[in-house]
């Protein structure tokens with residue numbers, strides 16, 4: 309394989325935007341590999357083509373039925389003529405092997421549909437944690453022209469909050485007897501939920517779960533009161549209503565100017581992440597180049613103090 313230059317990236321970007329699924333898969337691999345310089349060329353070309361997809365986050369504890377629900381959501385959106393991409397962030401835990409296989413089997417229902425694209429990505433950090441690559445991957449899928457991009461993450465607590473940072477609409481999924489509303493409230497999940505799906509509504513305890521969520525909401529909510537829906541993902545029950553709720557939330561986002569705010573916050577975060585990664589990389593180069601050693605020598609000999617040393621290093625990095 310030859311070295312990747314800006315021309316290769318331009319061609320890859322063009323093919324991807326034209327709907328070439330192999331180009332899309334390659335671009336996502338590049339995102340996962342995380343080679344910053346190569347990625348920068350690709351993202352530069354794709355970014356102007358984004359902003360059209362509805363980014364929907366599906367989150368909740370392991371086993372609540374997120375993957376089943378995602379598959380059912382895909383079916384409903386397809387029936388409504390929408391193309392859908394799914395990005396599933398897999399937990400790094402080896403014990404999840406069975407669940408992942410289950411995901412593949414379910415998602416297999418959509419395998420022959422060119423309006424559906426499914427990709428799993430490993431979460432490099434803590435369980436369910438979004439790797440830094442997630443926003444870039446969403447950007448790539450957006451540029452590929454999908455109407456809806458679903459991000460499925462396994463998570464409790466922090467992961468939900470992270471999903472809310474990258475999605476336009478966050479669906480927090482719960483199931484009877486699995487992590488109650490009080491627990492969710494403590495983890496700050498109620499604030500990030502735009503829509504609640506109480507899944508496995510065929511089981512006992514769904515009414516109680518709904519009531520608990522309603523009680524928690526009475527204690528306070530923002531400008532948007534997150535609707536609480538009952539679903540039986542395994543039987544595709546309540547999924548049409550869930551799509552309606554997600555659509556209504558998006559309409560509200562646009563109408564109230566909240567989508568613009570969210571995008572601004574997201575851009576701010578992304579710029580900072582990339583800037584920090586760039587600085588860290590340059591700092592590494594400077595270390596290897598021997599500049600750090602030289603400055604360190606001066607500090608060790610008491611010729612300059614550590615602050616002056618740091619200032620010199622920053623000056624070198626900025627050059």
Ligand SMILES: Nc1nc2c(ncn2[C@@H]2O[C@H](COP(=O)(O)OP(=O)(O)O)[C@@H](O)[C@H]2O)c(=O)[nH]1
Pocket residue numbers: 368369370371372373374375376377407410411507508509510511539540541542543
């Ligand atoms: N009874 C019932 N089981 C469900 C429902 N939805 C999903 N399941 C089952 O719950 C298990 C976990 O589902 P999965 O989608 O893998 O959950 P995830 O870990 O949140 O992605 C599977 O065995 C599903 O078949 C539902 O609505 N009712």
Ligand SMILES: [Mg+2]
Pocket residue numbers: 374375376407411460
């Ligand atoms: Mg799953």
